[in-house]
Amino acid sequence: MWWKSLSCRLLVRFLNHGVVASSKPLPGRNAAAAAQVRSSARGYYNTGRAAEPGPGSAAHVRVVDLRSDTVTKPGPAMRRAMAEAEVGDDVMGEDPTVNELQKMTADLFGMEAALFVPSGTMGNLIAVMVHCRERGDEMIVGDRCHIHIYEQGSSAQLAGVHSTTVTTLPDGTFDLDQLESKIRHGYPDPHYPRSRLICLENTHNIQGGRVLPLPFLKEVRALADQHGLSVHMDGARVMNAAVAQGVPPSTILQHTHTVSACLSKGLGTPVGSMLAGPKDFIARAIRCRKALGGGMRQSGILAAAGKLALQDMVERLVEDHHNAKTFAQALLDCQSPLFSVDMAAVETNILRFRLPDPRLGPHEFCARMAQVGEGEEAALGQGIQVLMFPYFENSVRAVWHHGISAEDTQLAIQKMQFVASQHLKEKVRAQ
Numbered sequence: 001m002w003w004k005s006l007s008c009r010l011l012v013r014f015l016n017h018g019v020v021a022s023s024k025p026l027p028g029r030n031a032a033a034a035a036q037v038r039s040s041a042r043g044y045y046n047t048g049r050a051a052e053p054g055p056g057s058a059a060h061v062r063v064v065d066l067r068s069d070t071v072t073k074p075g076p077a078m079r080r081a082m083a084e085a086e087v088g089d090d091v092m093g094e095d096p097t098v099n100e101l102q103k104m105t106a107d108l109f110g111m112e113a114a115l116f117v118p119s120g121t122m123g124n125l126i127a128v129m130v131h132c133r134e135r136g137d138e139m140i141v142g143d144r145c146h147i148h149i150y151e152q153g154s155s156a157q158l159a160g161v162h163s164t165t166v167t168t169l170p171d172g173t174f175d176l177d178q179l180e181s182k183i184r185h186g187y188p189d190p191h192y193p194r195s196r197l198i199c200l201e202n203t204h205n206i207q208g209g210r211v212l213p214l215p216f217l218k219e220v221r222a223l224a225d226q227h228g229l230s231v232h233m234d235g236a237r238v239m240n241a242a243v244a245q246g247v248p249p250s251t252i253l254q255h256t257h258t259v260s261a262c263l264s265k266g267l268g269t270p271v272g273s274m275l276a277g278p279k280d281f282i283a284r285a286i287r288c289r290k291a292l293g294g295g296m297r298q299s300g301i302l303a304a305a306g307k308l309a310l311q312d313m314v315e316r317l318v319e320d321h322h323n324a325k326t327f328a329q330a331l332l333d334c335q336s337p338l339f340s341v342d343m344a345a346v347e348t349n350i351l352r353f354r355l356p357d358p359r360l361g362p363h364e365f366c367a368r369m370a371q372v373g374e375g376e377e378a379a380l381g382q383g384i385q386v387l388m389f390p391y392f393e394n395s396v397r398a399v400w401h402h403g404i405s406a407e408d409t410q411l412a413i414q415k416m417q418f419v420a421s422q423h424l425k426e427k428v429r430a431q
Ligand SMILES: Cc1ncc(COP(=O)(O)O)c(C=O)c1O
Pocket: 118, 119, 120, 121, 122, 146, 147, 201, 203, 204, 205, 234, 236, 237, 262, 264, 273
């Protein structure tokens, strides 16, 4: 079984960004990259295209896109698998490739059944709809989780489900006493909603790709069982968690009732997420998916990419984790008061580091990383545009993925060092 060999090898190896304002006008070819970071019109993920080197500079400019692991593009093998996929009408349950992907996922996750859905957002919403079936049911979520912050309140907007929050701790966990205190005991007294669901996020996106410890999961599940609640995991990056912990995903997911896991992030497919859980949950999920417009027809073309991703793309996540750590270590090695990074918190492919010096805050830093600065080509031998996002609490978020090699990471390091040294020179000149 591929997973076993993976585990063995692993044992051995191993935006709130608003508008980015550059204080300086950006000359010519820098404009595209800087605009890239600046034009976060949709807030969370910058939806602009990766910066193209301007005319006449193609040979000298390299772009390292660390905005998100959603920017990945399918490679030739994945495209071939998609082109050759056997398909059928999946709304009728007749697409053999989708059926194979669902079976494969259920087995891998240790769940009874799985369902291919168009996105992680839809997977989470369906889970909420199935777990919380009565209008006014309530779920408990972390105050920094994706479901609460970045999914437009769809659980309230579309499912009629109320949320109560617990504080998300820096490692993505909650205080269990606080969690317990949020469980309502008033039902059926008409004043109160009824607690139904606890949502976890693993790895935790806003907290910088943190992996939820297995003992924490066990405790949350015990609490949920004690009070008759369900546990859903937003496992958009649960495969990163599994790789980081060196365990199969089923070891993590034994503590949850359901999970939504993205194929289109680090695993590199163009579209799709897997929702998994008990058979009766998935039977209801199929109904919700259809109501939400997520019933797809010959979606085997997309599922073929998912199958290949689960077979071939999991093992390589370790490279992303390694590259993220390499960059973080380079920030530390800079010994610059500009950067503050907690190495212990760099567990997977997402890195968050702080910029405590107000003279070079996250917005300015990201703008400078995205432009080719004066003297840069002479100093570095080429222009390097590194795309990252300014993030919460004076931090920057950078995400590694299969489009970023070890060499790209070294380029990003060179660029970061260049930006830091330029800033230092400006400081000295200003004194
Ligand atoms: C933790 C987490 N959950 C859910 C999602 C939503 O996934 P999708 O973009 O496929 O809707 C994301 C997307 O970035 C995410 O980071």
